[in-house]
Structures are given as structure tokens and as C-alpha cells.
Amino acid sequence: MDYGxxxxxxxxxxxxxxxxxxxxxxxxxEYNIMYVFFSLLSVWTVFLNLLVIISISHFKKLHTPTNMxxxxxxxxxxxxxxxGMPLEAIRLIxxxxxxxxxxxRLFLIIMGLLFSTSLSNLVLIAVDRYVAVxxxxxxxxxxTMTRTITIICVSWFWSSAYNISVVITTSQSKxxxxxxxxxxxxFTWTIIDLFLSFLFPCTIIITFYLRIFYxxxxxxxxxxxxxxxxxxLTEGSxxxxxxxKAALTLGIIVTVYLFCWxxxxxxxxxxxxxxxxxxxxxxxxxxxxxxxxxxxxYAIFYPWFRTSVKHILNISKIFKPA
Numbered sequence: 001m002d003y004g005x006x007x008x009x010x011x012x013x014x015x016x017x018x019x020x021x022x023x024x025x026x027x028x029x030e031y032n033i034m035y036v037f038f039s040l041l042s043v044w045t046v047f048l049n050l051l052v053i054i055s056i057s058h059f060k061k062l063h064t065p066t067n068m069x070x071x072x073x074x075x076x077x078x079x080x081x082x083x084g085m086p087l088e089a090i091r092l093i094x095x096x097x098x099x100x101x102x103x104x105r106l107f108l109i110i111m112g113l114l115f116s117t118s119l120s121n122l123v124l125i126a127v128d129r130y131v132a133v134x135x136x137x138x139x140x141x142x143x144t145m146t147r148t149i150t151i152i153c154v155s156w157f158w159s160s161a162y163n164i165s166v167v168i169t170t171s172q173s174k175x176x177x178x179x180x181x182x183x184x185x186x187f188t189w190t191i192i193d194l195f196l197s198f199l200f201p202c203t204i205i206i207t208f209y210l211r212i213f214y215x216x217x218x219x220x221x222x223x224x225x226x227x228x229x230x231x232x233l234t235e236g237s238x239x240x241x242x243x244x245k246a247a248l249t250l251g252i253i254v255t256v257y258l259f260c261w262x263x264x265x266x267x268x269x270x271x272x273x274x275x276x277x278x279x280x281x282x283x284x285x286x287x288x289x290x291x292x293x294x295x296x297x298y299a300i301f302y303p304w305f306r307t308s309v310k311h312i313l314n315i316s317k318i319f320k321p322a
Contacts (some may be wrong), residue, residue, distance in 0.1 A: 013097075041085060049294075051295065051308075055309065072121050080118075087107055088288060124155065126205045256294075
């Protein structure tokens with residue numbers, strides 16, 4: 001790819017094709033900075049989520065239903081960093097899609113699958129925390145490892161089927177120019193996707209967490225009053241306080257997710273053409289950056305994650321049976 005073309009010359013993605021898209025001109029310095037930045041972001045996302053995956057997979061004490069959901073979310077985030085970020089960065093920097101129509105459809109299916117699965121995992125996490133905090137006595141019977149893993153598999157399968165159907169049934173033939181990788185959706189499909197992929201699951205999440213925080217706040221007040229009065233703190237009370245803290249942490253993850261996604265869906269729904277390309281790409285990349293933020297939230301709020309990372313990075317410890 002020739003970046004040394006003079007400024008007055010028009011660069012095309014595919015010079016031999018009359019309908020080729022026009023390529024945005026950038027200086028070599030600008031190219032280098034952008035490629036280094038997005039490469040580091042991709043590597044950072046993969047590395048952090050890989051630590052989460054290894055932590056939960058390797059240490060048996062972390063094999064809990066809640067952590068299985070976090071593991072599923074980390075797998076989706078890792079694949080976003082491994083597949084989505086590099087290809088989306090190339091499309092942003094080059095302003096061209098060089099990989100053909102078939103791979104474009106495959107890319108859109110994979111990214112739709114990963115984003116849908118992330119949201120499905122957050123819904124499942126909200127349900128898990130709701131049962132743990134609001135119905136603690138039923139939690140061991142209702143939320144088992146087998147059921148959790150089965151539901152995770154179902155959510156991945158459903159997300160795959162949904163996104164394959166969307167991409168297959170949606171026309172991609174109306175390109176503005178050759179060298180794009182966009183999905184041309186009708187307004188009806190946009191509304192359906194907005195409802196199924198965002199409004200409906202987010203309503204469930206917000207409703208559950210409002211109930212969780214209400215109950216958790218009440219439980220913590222009761223526990224603190226018992227401690228101030230000098231009464232013995234039972235194991236069940238300590239566990240409920242721990243569940244409340246876990247719900248708060250996962251609530252932060254959901255809040256960050258909504259903060260990253262609401263601008264994207266607002267843009268897709270309104271089809272605001274007055275926004276500059278820079279703002280539109282910034283809104284899109286907020287969605288990708290969300291995959292790099294979740295492990296940071298674990299590192300800040302979860303002591304078990306910090307401890308497991310220390311063992312993982314210390315090669316002499318991780319292979320010890322203890």
C-alpha cells in the first residue's frame with residue numbers, strides 16, 4: 001500500500017475498479033501512531049482477559065456459577081481483542097476493507113455474536129446475583145454449576161443463530177462504493193435489533209439490579225446494626241454481605257457496559273448524518289474498549305483476581321498442586 005502519494009492525487013482502495021472507495025490520506029507518522037496505539041490496545045485486551053480465563057480455569061476454588069459467567073464474558077472479550085480490534089483498526093486506519101465480501105459477512109457475524117453473548121452474560125449475571133442476594137436459601141438448589149454451564153452454552157448458540165440470520169437476511173449489495181464492509185439494514189430490522197439486543201435485556205438487567213441494591217442495602221444495614229450492638233455475626237450474615245459486595249462490583253460492570261453501548265445504539269437508531277466521521281468512530285470504539293475495561297474492574301474490586309494473577313505471573317507457584 002503506497003502512502004507516499006502526493007497530496008493532489010486521489011487514492012483509491014482498489015485503483016483497478018471504477019466503483020472503488022476513496023482512501024483517506026494520512027501521513028506516514030499518523031499511520032505509525034495509529035497502528036501502534038490500536039496494536040497495544042488489542043494486546044492489552046487479550047492479555048487481561050486471558051488472565052481472567054486462566055485464573056478461573058486453573059484454580060478450583062474459583063469454580064463457582066458466578067465465575068463461570070465471568071469466564072464466559074472474558075472469553076467473548078478476549079475474542080473481541082483478538083479478532084475484532086485488529087480488523088476494525090485496519091478498517092479505520094486504511095478506510096478500506098481489503099478482505100472481500102465473504103470475510104466481511106463472516107466478520108460481521110463474529111462481532112455480532114461476541115457483542116450479543118456479552119450482553120447475554122450480563123443478563124445471566126444479573127439473574128445470578130438476584131437469586132444470591134434476594135433468595136440466598138434457594139441459591140444452592142437453583143443455581144448449580146451444571147445449569148449455569150448449560151445456560152451459557154444455550155446463550156452462545158442463540159447469539160450465533162440470531163446474528164447469522166440477521167447477516168444472511170440483510171442486504172449488503174447496496175454499497176456506496178467497492179471497498180466497504182457495512183450491513184445495510186432496514187428501519188424495521190434496526191428497531192427489532194434495538195429491542196432484542198439492547199432495550200429488552202437492559203430492562204431486565206436494570207430491573208434486577210434495582211431490586212438487588214434495595215435488598216442488599218437493607219441486609220447490610222441489619223448486619224452493621226448487629227455488629228455495633230456486639231452480637232455475633234453468623235456465617236449466613238457474612239455470606240450475604242459478601243454477596244452484596246459482589247453484586248455491587250458486577251453492577252459497576254453493567255453500568256460501564258451501558259455507558260459504552262447507549263451512544264452506539266442512539267447513533268444507529270437516529271442515523272445522525274451530521275456527526276463527523278471522527279465522532280462516529282469514537283462511539284464505535286467505545287464498544288470495543290468496553291472489552292478492555294471489564295478485567296480492570298475485576299482487578300480493582302476482586303481480591304481473588306489479584307491473588308490469582310500473582311500466582312499466574314509467578315511461574316514457580318502456579319504449577320504447585322497447593
